[in-house]
Amino acid sequence: MSEDQSLQEDKDLKPAIEAEPELLLAEEEMPLIEGVLVEDEDEPPLVDAVFDEPEATEDLTPQLANALLKADEYRDQSLRTLAEMDNLRRRTEKEVGDARKYAVEKFARELLVVLDSLELGIQAAAGDTPEVVKLREGSELTLKQFFGVLEKFNVKPIEALGAKFDPTFHQAMTLEQNDEVEPNTVVKVFQKGYTINDRLLRPAMVVIAKKA
Helix, strand or coil, X not given: CCHHHHHHHHHHHHHHHHHHHHHHHHHHHCCEECCEECCCCCCCCHHHHHCCCCCCCCCCHHHHHHHHHHHHHHHHHHHHHHHHHHHHHHHHHHHHHHHHHCCCHHHHHHHHHHHXXXXXXXXXXXXXCHHHHHHHHHHHHXXXXXXXXXXXXXXXXXXCCCXXXXXXXXXXEEEEECCCCCCCEEEEEEECCEEECCXXXXXXXXXXXXXX
């Protein structure tokens, strides 16, 4: 290597050599916090971020109490709904059962008028002639068949004569003095009463006894 080249290299390296002690001095002046190099004193040290206290846990007690209250409300509503549905089911079953039991109620009530007329006809046929006897026997047979058909649908006459007056099944037409029976006893029946499935279809029109 020529002498001129060596001089040139020394000139190129001189600025770097002169700057190296300054860099070392700058590094020595940088403060260290527990082994962490702080490059800028204005910025917060990294150690502070590491050792920050955790935020306080939010108190969930009011929210839990509110949730429990809502759960109780929903449970109460559910129980009420179930009770209403059960009542509706029972009421519907009863209505359906009554509709089946009393489906012929109106029809049977209309037939009672015909039945009354037939009984009056039999009572009027009081003669002893062969024609009247035959008519009466035929009418009695028809009346018996009539009662048989009504009984299939649980339509039954009310046995009122001699019974105690019952406003549920009897309709008092008048009072009659009678010392032979207890007061409020039915002594006459103007018109028969009937029931359907033990429910009043038509009250019996009666005369009841009273003291003299």
